[in-house]
Amino acid sequence: MTQLSRRGFLAASAAAMAAAQMPRLARAQSAAPIALAAASRTLDIDGRAATVFGLAGPAGQGLVLDPGQRFRVYLTNTLDEPTIIHWHGQIPPNAQDGAPNTAPLLAPGETRSYDYETRPGTFWMHAHVVTHEMNLLAAPLIVRTPEDLTADRQEVMLFLHDFSFAPPEEVLAEISNSGADHGAAPAKAGMAMGGMPGMDHGAMGNMQGMGGMAMDLNDYDFDAYLANDRTLSDPEVVQVERGGRIRLRVVNAAAATVFWIDTGAVAARLVAVDGDPVQPLTGTRFGLAMAQRMDFEIDLPAGGGAFPILALREGARDRTGIILATPKAEVRRIEPMADAEAPAFDTGLAQESRLMALHPLPDRPVERSHMVMLGGAMQPYVWTINGAVWGQHQPIAARAGERVSLMFHNMSMMGHPMHLHGHVFQVVGLNGRRVAGALRDTVYVPPMAMVEIAFDAGETAPWLLHCHHMPHMATGMMTTFSLTA
Structure with missing residues (x-):
């Protein structure tokens, strides 16, 4: 586990940081462009070798940039198939966004340059090809503050990841075949996120709610749930100081899994979501949907010990995590299955309603409003925005510079983490109640709920707007937010 600051950081050299454990966040250097590669790697998962993808920087998976440092990167595709990488939560020029609707995929062996002004905070980078993201082609992207x-x-x-030993193409084929019995469209595995119909449910976790209707929580049972590429059979043990303070950065990079972050015996202060500061909240359990991030501060007891930080799969007993341990502390084995299932996440928007931006958007009248209807069902397994799948969609239109409001209205029985490329928005309404909520780039919309966001429209371009649940996006839950001058 990378340890970037506190007393040890102040004395550490870049060489010492490069020797830190997985996921080694490469400390980016000065003005020279950084070499980043989409590449294959091998993991040991529960004693079995697994060949997956990754994003290798100068010192391992991921990148850390210094305050004010530009994102100057040469990205090389060393895989044997085309791919494209999205800089999730950052706001580059549209042509550098890493979205297949505005840039071609990188061919095998191709190198492409990127250069843009960064936003500080906890972000991540991932493939915008469905099978590649399912094969762990993702890594942290951290931009430090002073x-x-x-x-x-x-x-x-x-x-965090969810993982299957079967190749993603086989997983998609299995899911598609199970859905074909109910009339679902067959999957086209490997297509870029931007033109990829086809996924259906595998194993489902159901929870009664919403007036007795069945709420679908999980539509596939993965083989493993990973924390920093490891399971609880061999978790990462992070050496920490007695009485020290931790800045814990959490990224949910899973394809189709919501996690509860459980800090157990130590209370945590939630200080940022999706890279932007919030008014601190103290607790021991916080929910995190796909593509969302949370930053916590944790003050460790002076007496020391071992402190598991666990990620609990929503609606199931599966769990993963890491262990914070002071010197000579006893580290006990943690079973990968909890005694009880974790609950559904934020069905009543209780967590989201408690989040308030530390630096909210300036007050402005809304000049453009859109209702965005989220629909779909398990049988047939097809998910839509405004009643249409990708390729048959009508763009959501606005003009650059306008204050825009989008009201997400989820009329389905699954939750949808909705991600808007190229913008930071503020949550301003929850089920019709006005709030001064968090700044985000990905907001979770529970079943049969309404969430309103507001933001100032950016560059004149077609920006993707989609659900970050991979099977939902794969069956068409994506559109464009198209800006004109």
């Missing part, structure tokens, strides 16, 4: 360099604290990364 406080990160001077604060007396240790930084810890928790990067």
Whole structure:
């Protein structure tokens, strides 16, 4: 586990950081462009070798940039198939966004350059090809603040995945075949996110709610749930100081799994979501939908010990995580299955209603409003925006510079983490109640719920707007937010 600051950081060299454990976040250097590669790698998952993808920087998976440092990167595709990488939560020029609707995929062996002004905070980068993201082609992207360099604290990364030993193409084929019995369209595995119909449910976790209707929580049972590429059979043990302060950065990079982050015996202060500061909230359990991030501060007891930080799969007993341990602390084995199922996440928007931006958007009248209807069902397994799948969609239109409001109205029985490329928005309404909520780039819309966001429209271009649940996006839950001058 990378440890980026506190007393040890102040004395550490870049070489020492490069020797840190997975996921080694490469400390980017000065003005020279950084080499980043989409590449294959091998993991040991529960004693079995697994060949997956990754994003290799100068010192391992992922990148860390210093305050104010531009994102100057040469990305090389060393895979034997085309791919494209999206810089999730950052706001590059549209042509550098890493979206297949505005840029061609990188051919095998091709190198492409990127250069844009960064936003500080906890972000991530991932393939915008469905089978590649399912094969772990993702990594952290951290942009430090000046406080990160001077604060007396240790930084810890928790990067979450769901994983299947079967190749993603086989997983998609299996899901598609099970859905074909109900009339679902067959999957076209490997297509870029931007033109890829086809996924259906595998195993489902159901929960009664919404007036007695069945709420569908999980539509596939993965073989493993990973924290920093490892399971609880061999978790990462992060060495920490007695009485020290931790900055824990959590990224949910899973394809189709919502997690509860459980800090157990140590209370955590939630201080940022999706890279932007919030008014601090204290607790021990927080929900995190796909593509969302959370930053926590944790003050460790002076007496020391071992402190598991667990990620619990929504609606199931599966769990993964890391362990924070002081010197000579006893580290006990944690079973990968909990005694009880974790509950459904934020069905009443209770968590989202408690989040308030530390630096909200300036007050402005809304000049453009759209209702965005989220629909779909398990049988047939097809998910839509405004009643249409990708390729048959009508763009959501606005003019650059306008204050825009989007009201997501989920009329389905599954939750949808909705991600808007190229923008930061504020949550301003929850089930018809006005709030001064968090700044985000990905907001979770529970079943039969309404969430309103507001933002200032950016560059004149077609920006993707989609659900970050991979099977939902794969069956068409994507459109464009198209801006004109």
